[in-house]
Amino acid sequence: MDVKEVLRFTDNLVFAKTGKHLADLEETVLRGVWQGKTYIQIAEESGYSEGYARDVTSKLLKVLSKLLREDINKSNFRSTMKRYHDCNFSNFKDIVNFGNINNFCPETSYPPKTPQNSPPTQTSTEDNTQQKPRLDLRDAPEIKTFYNYPNSPLTALETWILEQNCRLLTITGMAGTGKSAIARNLIPQIQTQFDRIIWRSLRTSPPLETTLKTLIQFLSNQPEINIPANTDDQLSILIETLRENRCLIILDDVQQILSSGQLAGYYKPGYENYGTLFKLIGEIPHNSCLILNSWEPPSDILTFTDDNSAVCLLQLTGLGEAATEILRDKGLLDEEQWPELIELYHGNPLWLKLVAQTINNLFNGRVSQYLSYQPVFLSDELTPILQQHYQRLSEIEKQAIALISNENEPVSFTQFMAKCQGSQVELFKAIQSLDRRGMIEKLSCESETVFTIPPVLKQYVKMVGE
Numbered sequence: 001m002d003v004k005e006v007l008r009f010t011d012n013l014v015f016a017k018t019g020k021h022l023a024d025l026e027e028t029v030l031r032g033v034w035q036g037k038t039y040i041q042i043a044e045e046s047g048y049s050e051g052y053a054r055d056v057t058s059k060l061l062k063v064l065s066k067l068l069r070e071d072i073n074k075s076n077f078r079s080t081m082k083r084y085h086d087c088n089f090s091n092f093k094d095i096v097n098f099g100n101i102n103n104f105c106p107e108t109s110y111p112p113k114t115p116q117n118s119p120p121t122q123t124s125t126e127d128n129t130q131q132k133p134r135l136d137l138r139d140a141p142e143i144k145t146f147y148n149y150p151n152s153p154l155t156a157l158e159t160w161i162l163e164q165n166c167r168l169l170t171i172t173g174m175a176g177t178g179k180s181a182i183a184r185n186l187i188p189q190i191q192t193q194f195d196r197i198i199w200r201s202l203r204t205s206p207p208l209e210t211t212l213k214t215l216i217q218f219l220s221n222q223p224e225i226n227i228p229a230n231t232d233d234q235l236s237i238l239i240e241t242l243r244e245n246r247c248l249i250i251l252d253d254v255q256q257i258l259s260s261g262q263l264a265g266y267y268k269p270g271y272e273n274y275g276t277l278f279k280l281i282g283e284i285p286h287n288s289c290l291i292l293n294s295w296e297p298p299s300d301i302l303t304f305t306d307d308n309s310a311v312c313l314l315q316l317t318g319l320g321e322a323a324t325e326i327l328r329d330k331g332l333l334d335e336e337q338w339p340e341l342i343e344l345y346h347g348n349p350l351w352l353k354l355v356a357q358t359i360n361n362l363f364n365g366r367v368s369q370y371l372s373y374q375p376v377f378l379s380d381e382l383t384p385i386l387q388q389h390y391q392r393l394s395e396i397e398k399q400a401i402a403l404i405s406n407e408n409e410p411v412s413f414t415q416f417m418a419k420c421q422g423s424q425v426e427l428f429k430a431i432q433s434l435d436r437r438g439m440i441e442k443l444s445c446e447s448e449t450v451f452t453i454p455p456v457l458k459q460y461v462k463m464v465g466e
């Protein structure tokens with residue numbers, strides 16, 4: 001058994017439970033422990049202080065002890081690993097099943113490994129422990145290949161947060177437009193400016209109290225802190241913490257606390273108090289920042305966006321030209337046809353990845369052959385995504401989107417009002433709501449605004465109407 005096997009074994013084990021691979025520093029530390037090195041030697045090799053190396057080692061060994069349900073320390077690490085190896089336990093799935101380790105959760109994750117294509121970090125934090133923020137990125141996606149491009153929103157986000165001191169930033173866009181990817185890639189760019197960074201997904205629709213508790217415990221760095229029962233008191237503690245330390249909070253999948261069947265941005269019953277959290281963070285002076293990723297902006301946020309440079313909204317629509325890199329990555333052919341494919345799929349990186357798979361499977365990568373078939377093919381992977389968006393719409397929005405989808409040409413406001421049933425106010429609201437959801441495109445045409453629906457969505461809406 002060599003050190004590489006030990007690292008792979010440990011990495012598999014930790015990944016199976018936390019979804020995170022070992023960070024470079026953790027690998028260095030483990031290698032040192034396996035080789036029986038002292039903390040001073042490990043610190044020299046890693047470029048970190050002795051105290052930090054000791055801290056990382058102790059956390060990692062605690063994680064392993066919990067996963068393997070036995071006490072693993074620096075001195076017995078090598079013999080324990082050998083024992084597992086010799087007993088043929090090296091398949092991590094066996095360990096997960098045998099150990100029944102369902103309740104384990106590590107306290108802190110470390111900066112992820114940076115792949116070649118990720119943006120360069122502004123300042124290297126690798127050799128300065130003082131600049132390293134406390135991170136909890138357990139809920140965050142892995143950093144994957146990310147194509148940046150001139151004038152990309154990543155640059156805008158960095159400016160808003162670091163120069164304009166934006167306190168509340170909402171990133172909206174349909175599923176797959178890259179909200180999580182951009183927020184994840186933003187972290188290494190700005191992390192040296194923050195003391196603490198936490199990423200939480202609201203995919204399970206946690207009540208506000210649960211979210212506040214998690215945020216307060218981590219951001220105050222007091223896991224055992226006494227949390228008052230009253231929500232207002234919890235909010236006060238959080239705001240105080242955001243004043244004392246510069247914190248970056250990312251709440252992902254915020255659409256999960258918003259309602260279906262209504263116009264965009266209404267909270268689900270029982271979740272309205274999230275609005276108070278967002279309002280306080282947006283309006284009260286502090287140096288921290290909250291990023292919300294959502295399919296649509298919570299409606300109250302729009303009321304305090306105007307005249308407040310500390311509250312920003314970014315609507316992602318697609319990658320534009322940078323999407324060609326995704327198609328290149330997938331090995332597609334007929335490059336001259338790529339712009340057409342990108343337009344059909346609205347530059348949405350997820351949709352393009354899915355159609356690229358289809359084109360590779362059915363047409364050996366030949367884009368022109370795929371495009372010779374009409375209409376746009378909705379795969380089994382893409383259809384449920386579109387369905388989720390469609391099902392969230394109110395009845396009047398469904399009517400409006402069906403009407404616009406039935407037209408071959410963009411529809412002007414006048415045409416739309418003439419053809420649609422319903423009061424003017426309701427129709428205005430429906431269009432506005434579809435716009436906030438990123439499900440309608442507005443084009444300025446001579447003296448009038450005209451609307452279209454992204455082709456893939458149009459195809460889905462027609463299919464539902466048949």
Ligand SMILES: Nc1ncnc2c1ncn2[C@@H]1O[C@H](COP(=O)(O)OP(=O)(O)O)[C@@H](O)[C@H]1O
Nearest residue numbers: 144145146147175176177178179180181349350
């Ligand atoms: N700029 C980009 N370059 C390369 N891939 C991207 C980019 N933006 C998003 N992706 C990829 O597209 C997919 C969808 O992105 P994701 O961030 O999950 O979307 P969202 O959070 O908006 O649903 C992911 O596989 C992601 O890695």
Ligand SMILES: [Mg+2]
Nearest residue numbers: 179180252253
């Ligand atoms: Mg996401």
